[in-house]
Amino acid sequence: MRALGEVYRVLSVSDPGAPEPQPGQFAMIAAAARWGGGEDERPYLPRAFSIARRAGEESQFLLEDVGPGTRRLCELKAGDELWALGPLGVGFTAPSQGRRAILVGGGVGIAPLAILQDALGVDTTTVLLGFRDAPRTAGAELLSGAHLASDDGSAGHHGPVTDLLAEELGRDAHAVVYACGPSGMLEAVRALCATRTVPAQLALEAGMACGYGACFGCAVPRRGGGYLRVCVDGPVIDAAELEHVDEHAGAVA
Amino acid sequence: MSVAFCGLELSHPVINGSGTFDALAARRTFGENLLADFPFAAYVSKTITLEPRDGNPPPRLWEAPGGLINSIGLPNKGLERYLAEDLPALAELTSAVAERAGQTRSVPLITNVMGSTADEFSRLVEACEQRAEIAALELNVSCPNVKTGLDIGADPRQLKDVVAAVRDRTRKPLIVKLTPNTADVSLCALAAQEGGADAVSLINTLRATALAPGVRERVQRPPRRWLGGGTGGLSGPAIRAIALAQVASVAARVSIPVIGMGGVQSPAHARDLIDVGATLVAVGTESFRDPAAAARVAQGLAG
Numbered sequence: 367m368r369a370l371g372e373v374y375r376v377l378s379v380s381d382p383g384a385p386e387p388q389p390g391q392f393a394m395i396a397a398a399a400r401w402g403g404g405e406d407e408r409p410y411l412p413r414a415f416s417i418a419r420r421a422g423e424e425s426q427f428l429l430e431d432v433g434p435g436t437r438r439l440c441e442l443k444a445g446d447e448l449w450a451l452g453p454l455g456v457g458f459t460a461p462s463q464g465r466r467a468i469l470v471g472g473g474v475g476i477a478p479l480a481i482l483q484d485a486l487g488v489d490t491t492t493v494l495l496g497f498r499d500a501p502r503t504a505g506a507e508l509l510s511g512a513h514l515a516s517d518d519g520s521a522g523h524h525g526p527v528t529d530l531l532a533e534e535l536g537r538d539a540h541a542v543v544y545a546c547g548p549s550g551m552l553e554a555v556r557a558l559c560a561t562r563t564v565p566a567q568l569a570l571e572a573g574m575a576c577g578y579g580a581c582f583g584c585a586v587p588r589r590g591g592g593y594l595r596v597c598v599d600g601p602v603i604d605a606a607e608l609e610h611v612d613e614h615a616g617a618v619a
Numbered sequence: 620m621s622v623a624f625c626g627l628e629l630s631h632p633v634i635n636g637s638g639t640f641d642a643l644a645a646r647r648t649f650g651e652n653l654l655a656d657f658p659f660a661a662y663v664s665k666t667i668t669l670e671p672r673d674g675n676p677p678p679r680l681w682e683a684p685g686g687l688i689n690s691i692g693l694p695n696k697g698l699e700r701y702l703a704e705d706l707p708a709l710a711e712l713t714s715a716v717a718e719r720a721g722q723t724r725s726v727p728l729i730t731n732v733m734g735s736t737a738d739e740f741s742r743l744v745e746a747c748e749q750r751a752e753i754a755a756l757e758l759n760v761s762c763p764n765v766k767t768g769l770d771i772g773a774d775p776r777q778l779k780d781v782v783a784a785v786r787d788r789t790r791k792p793l794i795v796k797l798t799p800n801t802a803d804v805s806l807c808a809l810a811a812q813e814g815g816a817d818a819v820s821l822i823n824t825l826r827a828t829a830l831a832p833g834v835r836e837r838v839q840r841p842p843r844r845w846l847g848g849g850t851g852g853l854s855g856p857a858i859r860a861i862a863l864a865q866v867a868s869v870a871a872r873v874s875i876p877v878i879g880m881g882g883v884q885s886p887a888h889a890r891d892l893i894d895v896g897a898t899l900v901a902v903g904t905e906s907f908r909d910p911a912a913a914a915r916v917a918q919g920l921a922g
Contacts, residue, residue: 396908407684410855412908451910454648573680575687576907579644582691583680592673593694598644612677 371504389482393452409435416478428477472547496527553611566605625792629660636903658913671697676847686855690848727754737784755792773801775810782814820878824852870896886919
């Protein structure tokens with residue numbers, strides 16, 4: 367476990383022999399000991415996290431303490447054991463030859479963009495990251511060469527990261543957008559890309575109990591009716607499949 | 620360790636609760652591993668309705684103290700597509716499980732159906748009766764009567780009428796999944812037995828709700844509910860003690876077999892249900908936390 371600024375933690379999990387994850391895939395994680403009995407007698411369910419990086423036989427996850435589950439994980443010490451299930455779900459699809467990848471991330475949602483940048487290469491990606499405030503801006507170190515935006519103006523552009531995306535798309539209308547972050551940001555990315563007819567792949571988040579298609583809890587509305595399951599149809603979903611990014615698509619914390 | 624249940628021979632006493640394990644999705648995720656270590660002695664389908672259902676709008680889940688409130692809303696393809704697509708795929712899956720085990724085990728398929736009237740139940744049961752892949756039927760009677768608003772399964776008289784109406788439509792074993800949201804579950808169990816049920820299963824989830832976080836800081840009246848469906852059902856370890864009491868109460872009153880479930884996480888919890896009279900035990904919510912949970916419970920019971 368290492369700190370990434372004052373807010374984020376990078377959890378490294380040794381898992382020799384685990385299947386190599388595709389960028390955008392996730393894992394369900396719980397502490398092996400004392401999972402439960404925290405605030406409100408929680409956590410109970412394992413928590414879903416994007417795989418932020420695979421380095422040798424270690425998988426890395428980006429944490430922020432926002433509830434009893436993430437709090438317990440943030441407390442873990444070197445050598446503590448975890449229960450983990452993964453890699454799960456459908457990840458990102460690489461851009462077709464010659465198209466530039468624009469990676470757009472917000473807050474702790476930048477995690478899957480790191481492993482995506484590892485796969486696509488620094489030279490062929492443009493990285494745009496937005497953070498709430500100065501303590502969180504340190505998260506940008508997870509990726510290389512990021513252009514920053516911040517809600518409080520403490521780093522980079524003072525405003526939403528989608529302002530930077532609009533500029534980038536003005537320069538290169540043939541790019542492919544890969545985004546992960548809070549639902550409001552993802553909806554702004556989706557709407558902007560729809561207007562500019564730029565393909566976008568959105569890594570969604572939703573409260574889920576199982577991660578493997580059993581609980582049907584992580585439903586998000588599909589364009590044209592019905593629902594998609596974030597765990598097995600996603601978490602990376604083609605923006606064209608969505609009418610909008612659901613405001614309730616938050617995770618169990 | 621094999622168990623006789625309504626004329627079926629099961630390799631052990633652990634099955635799944637309906638709607639807690641999508642075997643087809645799990646096969647896509649876990650592949651060969653699922654076939655080699657298939658956790659259940661019989662497989663119960665999600666609830667099937669006459670018409671397709673999308674399910675409830677999100678959010679659908681709320682983590683409760685020691686448990687989970689769900690408001691999924693029974694999404695399913697509808698009877699026609701279930702019989703045409705999912706049932707053959709499930710039959711292929713379970714025969715592949717048997718093949719891996721050298722035909723030393725079979726995994727009977729139980730189809731769970733729900734209607735809002737006796738007529739709807741009859742149509743569902745008649746269609747299932749025609750299919751050899753289905754070993755038994757389970758009736759989900761936790762659906763409100765469209766006229767009274769009361770759950771069919773919460774009212775012993777209505778429940779008996781519905782079970783009696785479908786009894787003659789099938790020779791397959793008929794299991795009635797009882798709702799715990801009633802005054803006296805053992806009266807409902809007796810009504811199911813008198814209507815002709817071959818077995819009862821319990822408990823279903825307990826009606827529950829949650830308010831949207833931060834709602835107390837708002838002046839909204841009534842306060843906003845978190846779940847898109849408004850109310851949901853509580854499951855998990857939080858309900859285990861209630862399940863044990865209800866299973867004990869029902870098993871003491873009926874002469875037909877009982878499938879016990881509710882918060883089972885370990886072999887000891889399953890043993891408790893068996894000791895108060897359950898013939899089979901179902902693992903539900905714990906499979907969400909660990910797809911191998913039921914296999915662990917079955918192994919522990921055998922050892």
